[in-house]
Amino acid sequence: MHLYGTGQINEQGNLEIGGCDTVDLVKEFGTPLYVYDTALIKERARGFKQTFEKMGVKAQVAYASKAFSSVAIYQLMDDEGMSLDVVSSGELFTAIQAGFPAERIHLHGNNKSKEELSMALNYGIGCIVVDNFFEIELLKEVVNEVQMPVNILIRVTPGIEAHTHDYILTGQEDSKFGFDLNNGQADRALQLCLEQPLITVLGVHCHIGSQIFETTGFILAADKIVGKMADWKKSVGFTPTVLNLGGGFGIRYTEEDEPLEPYQYVEKIVHHVQDVAANNELDMPEIWIEPGRSLVGDAGTTLYQVGSTKDVPDTRTYLAVDGGMSDNIRPALYDAKYEAILANKATKENTKTYAIAGKCCESGDMLIWDLPLPEASPGDILAVFCTGAYGYSMASNYNRLTKPAVVFVENGEARLVVRRESLEDLVKNDLPYVKQSV
Numbered sequence: 131m132h133l134y135g136t137g138q139i140n141e142q143g144n145l146e147i148g149g150c151d152t153v154d155l156v157k158e159f160g161t162p163l164y165v166y167d168t169a170l171i172k173e174r175a176r177g178f179k180q181t182f183e184k185m186g187v188k189a190q191v192a193y194a195s196k197a198f199s200s201v202a203i204y205q206l207m208d209d210e211g212m213s214l215d216v217v218s219s220g221e222l223f224t225a226i227q228a229g230f231p232a233e234r235i236h237l238h239g240n241n242k243s244k245e246e247l248s249m250a251l252n253y254g255i256g257c258i259v260v261d262n263f264f265e266i267e268l269l270k271e272v273v274n275e276v277q278m279p280v281n282i283l284i285r286v287t288p289g290i291e292a293h294t295h296d297y298i299l300t301g302q303e304d305s306k307f308g309f310d311l312n313n314g315q316a317d318r319a320l321q322l323c324l325e326q327p328l329i330t331v332l333g334v335h336c337h338i339g340s341q342i343f344e345t346t347g348f349i350l351a352a353d354k355i356v357g358k359m360a361d362w363k364k365s366v367g368f369t370p371t372v373l374n375l376g377g378g379f380g381i382r383y384t385e386e387d388e389p390l391e392p393y394q395y396v397e398k399i400v401h402h403v404q405d406v407a408a409n410n411e412l413d414m415p416e417i418w419i420e421p422g423r424s425l426v427g428d429a430g431t432t433l434y435q436v437g438s439t440k441d442v443p444d445t446r447t448y449l450a451v452d453g454g455m456s457d458n459i460r461p462a463l464y465d466a467k468y469e470a471i472l473a474n475k476a477t478k479e480n481t482k483t484y485a486i487a488g489k490c491c492e493s494g495d496m497l498i499w500d501l502p503l504p505e506a507s508p509g510d511i512l513a514v515f516c517t518g519a520y521g522y523s524m525a526s527n528y529n530r531l532t533k534p535a536v537v538f539v540e541n542g543e544a545r546l547v548v549r550r551e552s553l554e555d556l557v558k559n560d561l562p563y564v565k566q567s568v
């Protein structure tokens with residue numbers, strides 16, 4: 131059994147996270163329940179941030195909040211001195227409601243609306259990551275209408291796509307994001323932005339993929355972008371001062387995953403950029419990164435209650451829980467793998483293998499196909515580990531299931547940070563059918 135962060139098995143044989151017995155958490159908050167180990171989130175945030183500080187490199191570590199967006203997580207990240215990556219007016223609004231300083235927020239998106247751009251400007255956002263030519267036109271209109279300056283990064287596709295362990299040089303053809311670095315698009319984008327007096331180009335952004343366990347891809351991307359920066363210095367006399375290498379730092383979901391520690395990713399990337407910048411006679415740029423999953427992923431555990439079982443003789447035993455693809459779409463969407471235990475029988479020997487099913491009306495609503503567990507009974511608590519990233523944020527109301535509650539646990543205290551949706555919440559935006567008169 132692999133436990134994460136403050137996770138441990140207590141004297142009652144129950145799983146404890148942040149000093150809170152998960153059996154008690156279920157009694158207090160119900161199931162399904164997302165439980166976040168905030169000490170682990172802070173450790174990760176500090177791992178990234180302090181490494182830059184120790185290395186004396188100017189940096190911003192922006193939490194990619196698509197991984198888990200809520201008022202409380204934004205406040206925690208603010209407290210840790212993080213910056214924030216948002217991709218929609220919804221994430222931006224949540225951040226502002228949370229009191230997150232607008233100057234440390236970066237707005238992403240491949241199809242930002244004019245309203246989203248105006249909203250960002252009006253809030254005084256720190257930076258907009260410009261993605262395409264249509265957006266440059268919209269942004270020009272908006273800055274001229276409101277007569278406000280804006281800082282931007284130009285998002286490029288450096289032609290490197292990271293597929294978990296291997297790196298494939300793809301050229302640009304297959305990405306909906308950013309300007310191609312190799313076919314003149316990025317140069318044209320830079321030119322258009324430099325012509326605008328209210329637009330300040332801070333630098334260049336790229337994001338090569340997610341759940342990456344090595345630094346090779348980041349290093350290849352940095353090489354290409356720093357090379358381009360050197361070209362721009364010569365050709366247009368402009369040197370960007372920010373290099374944003376995106377997110378994608380991997381975490382351990384199962385024993386097959388072997389991620390690096392935050393400091394290892396940062397040290398390797400920084401040393402390499404220092405070398406290539408020096409080789410290209412450029413000043414060291416500020417390094418920005420955008421970790422999402424690696425800040426919150428393994429800090430999150432979902433607690434479910436076990437319900438029905440079904441035996442398919444000589445094949446498998448299905449064990450159903452009171453959630454499923456509505457609170458964790460990743461197994462159905464990506465065939466993602468998870469580990470889990472019975473939180474109230476954590477010291478019992480595993481004698482069975484169960485297929486963990488959700489309660490949605492889909493045969494594909496399976497959370498884990500082959501899970502070794504002790505003999506399970508209705509009312510047992512299943513704890514699925516590593517659900518902190520892209521769990522709650524991708525949750526849906528499929529089959530009109532209500533979205534679970536979220537609690538933060540630390541030092542024996544549990545704090546509710548997102549209320550469980552109620553049945554009333556489900557119908558609050560519905561309007562009645564009114565028969566049309568003929």
Ligand SMILES: Cc1ncc(COP(=O)(O)O)c(C=O)c1O
Pocket residue numbers: 194197215238337339340341376377378379420421422423424519
């Ligand atoms: C632009 C950008 N930045 C950061 C991230 C965060 O990625 P991860 O959660 O893998 O760290 C993503 C998502 O993949 C992204 O698209």
Ligand SMILES: N[C@@H](CCCC[NH3+])C(=O)O
Pocket residue numbers: 196340460519520
């Ligand atoms: N949602 C994905 C990753 C996409 C990251 C956003 N660009 C996941 O659950 O792994």
